[in-house]
Amino acid sequence: MTQAAxxxxxxxxxxxxxxxxxxxxxxxxxxxxxxxxxxxxxxxTSLIPGSVLHEFLHDGRHLLGFPCH
Numbered sequence: 828m829t830q831a832a833x834x835x836x837x838x839x840x841x842x843x844x845x846x847x848x849x850x851x852x853x854x855x856x857x858x859x860x861x862x863x864x865x866x867x868x869x870x871x872t873s874l875i876p877g878s879v880l881h882e883f884l885h886d887g888r889h890l891l892g893f894p895c896h
Contacts, residue, residue, distance in 0.1 A: 866893040 865884050 865891060 865887050
């Protein structure tokens with residue numbers, strides 16, 4: 828009969844907050860940019876002229892609850 832050896836317990840690595848903050852700020856900026864492109868990019872505030880971007884993201888706008896008509 829064999830005996831099972833006890834496996835050493837692993838402890839989770841502690842990540843310092845000062846290493847997480849820059850990535851969180853970067854992710855927030857990217858997500859806000861995507862939210863702008865999907866939800867707000869039309870008319871006078873448009874960064875990209877024309878309606879190509881609006882028509883490309885049209886169904887996504889309605890899916891997220893943004894009115895556009």
